[in-house]
Amino acid sequence: MKLFGYSFSFFNKSQKLFEDLIHPDDKERVLNNFKKFLRGKDYLWSQEFRFLKETGEFAHVLDKGILLRTKDGLPKRFFGAIQDISILKERELQLIKLSQSLDQRANELQEAILRLEDSEKRYRDLFELSPLPMWVYDLETLRFLDVNQAAISSYGYSKEEFLSMTIKDIRPNKDISLLEEKVNVKKEMGGLLFSGIFHHLKKNGDLIEVEISSNRIEYNGLKGVLVLAVDVTLRNQYIEAIEVQNARLKEIAWMQSHVVRAPLARLLGLVNMLKIERIHDPQQSIENFEELFEFIFSSAQELDKVIRQVSEKTERIHLKGKFGLEKEE
Structure with missing residues (x-):
């Protein structure tokens, strides 16, 4: 003891x-x-x-x-x-604490895995259920890595066809150099990028205008780019149609304020002259005013012609199909 x-x-x-x-x-x-x-x-x-x-x-x-x-x-x-056995007991307690710590870390890791799986599922749902076309492409090879259903429906390619293509395959030849320039910018930058408005080709050959937003991501170990594409073809056609319509309205407004005023001013002047002549000499015969009547008639015809032109231009301002304006002959 x-x-x-x-x-x-x-x-x-x-x-x-x-x-x-x-x-x-x-x-x-x-x-x-x-x-x-x-x-x-x-x-x-x-x-x-x-x-x-x-x-x-x-x-x-x-x-x-x-x-x-x-x-x-x-x-x-x-x-x-x-x-x-104090030392052995102390080591035993240390092992117990270590075991508890490992169990806690294992639980935290399991929770992190579950959160990651949940996050991946939410990403997959957002990607697949998005009403707008989305895809992921390889930043090095430009090959499509994944596409959502909206892209398949919009562009007309099947998923298998998309995955055998590169993003160059949906661009017109004249835009390839611009595409390569934008890709080089993405390689040097990170985060959310607004890439601008570009032309894309559908499988049926239709050329559309799309507004592209993109973000660099890691996809299955590869450097990828997540792309959101918004078809703005109809919107741009509508804006163009409105601009053409506004230009024609301005032309009509100018005609009403300038071209119509000239014959109308002459008519008013001739009528005023006729009134003055009648006041000074009420006994004059109508034959003495024949020349004035000719001027009045000529000015009236000119005014009528101008009014018809304004009316015709006004009638031409209507939408052709959905947005395109009919061209003037």
Whole structure:
């Protein structure tokens, strides 16, 4: 017992002294187990508990012993030894903490995997269910890596056809150099990019205008670009039609304010002259005003012609089909 700071004579005084040195939280368990051991038939004793050292600190100990019994199985003599296992216990606790820490990290990793899978599913749903054409292409080879259903429906190619093509295959030849220039810019930049408005070719040969937005991403270990394409063909046609319409309206407004005014001013002047002549000489015959009537009639015809031109131009301002204006002959 010198290991714990006590002399042998210290424990010879009373067995209770030994029991009182057992940690209060362990004492009841150890004593009850020892009583059961004595009443039983086993002869090997082993128990772990905390034991008070003379320094006032508790040590983790392993108490082991052999019990000699009588022929009737009653306890006769007990030989025991106590081993300080504090270091082993400390390492055991360290291993337990390490195991708990590993379990926590494993749980966190599992949660991260689940969040990643959920995130990938949300991305896949957003990608596939988007009403606008979207695709991913390889930044190095320009090969299509994935396309959504909207792109398939809009461009007319099947998914298998898309995946065997590059993004050059949906561009007219005259735009290839511009495409390569934009791709080189993407290689040097990251993040969300607004690429502008470009011409694309559908499978049936239709040429459309699309507004492209893109973002660099990693796709299955490859440097990819996620593209969103908005068909703005009809929108641009509508804007063009409105601009043409506005130009014609301006022309009509100018005609009304300038061309119509000239013959109208002459008519007003001739009518005024006629009134003055009649006032000065009411007895004049109508033949004396024949020249004035000719001027009036000529000016009226000119005004009528101008009005007809304005009317014809106004009638031509209507949409052809959905948006395109009819051209003037």
